[in-house]
Amino acid sequence: MPNKRNIKQLEELTGLFKESDYLVSTEYKDISANTMVALRKQLNSVGAKYRIIKNNIAHLAANDANISEFSNYITGTCALLITDLDPAQASKQLYKVIKDEDLNIKILGAVLNGEVIESNKVEQLSKLPSRNELIASAIGQIGAPLTGFVYSLSSQINSLVNVLNNIADSKK
Template sequence: MQRAQKAEIIEALKEKADRASIAVVTDFKGLKVEELTILRSKLRESGVDYQVVKNTLARIAVTDGQHEVLKDSFKENCAVAFGYDDPVSCAKVLVEYAKGNKKFVLKTASLQGQLIDTDGLKNLSKLPSREELLAKTLGTMNAVPTNFVSLMANVIRGMLNVLNGVKDQKEAA
């Protein structure tokens, strides 16, 4: 590979790493091309880039960036998954795939510059996705005014029942 090609690859990796909120280093030794293709398509659906990289080029690309903590993780057969929007969806897809395929190994990850081990990545995958959290937050925010209106309506309804009871007593008398 020529120097210009290497510089181009490094620049592309650096750009992806700088945009990504999570970067996960994996080991794919022993996986067939078909298996990797299935993984890539699942990751692509979640908005994640998965790329097999040369270790030295990847080390250079993440140096002086937000995922610099990963530079010592690039050893042997490595591939990197870059998640841009929702780090939880990236972790979910990778952890689920690792459960189904024993040859696929999650090494380490960087979540917004913080090093995460395999257990931390598994815990991250158990969290609800961003959309689920937003929906729950919106539901909670909507419940407060709804309950308030319901409470006030019950007060008025109770007062109306009392007045109807007084009216019925006066009519009966």
């Protein structure tokens, strides 16, 4: 018979699985508590959580959340990266921390907007620009022709003013 704590964890994890836009399953080894705290702080800086989970409860939660395929990626000493913000930024930060701190963390798989994806897709996602960078780029590309148009108009007006000033000077 399951205890109340496990039932509560199952309900909480099922809710996270249903509501979160991006979940990444990782297997970690030989990571100290202090290193885990530092990892969590760095992931929190981009709006992501990193949570150690019980595999049996996670399997049940994945089934309850209708992402049973994700259970295949919940093995070993497992922890989840969870975010509702920018998936590319969270993935980028996770890979950066793993590389910088030389951590023994293996990306197993993920769920992106309800679709189960493999670890190689998570790596590809980490190499994409963040959502804010894409928006800034799009705005810059939209604004560039307008800026050029305004510049060409202002140069024509300046030329006209110069011609009128020259005519006025010549009539004096």
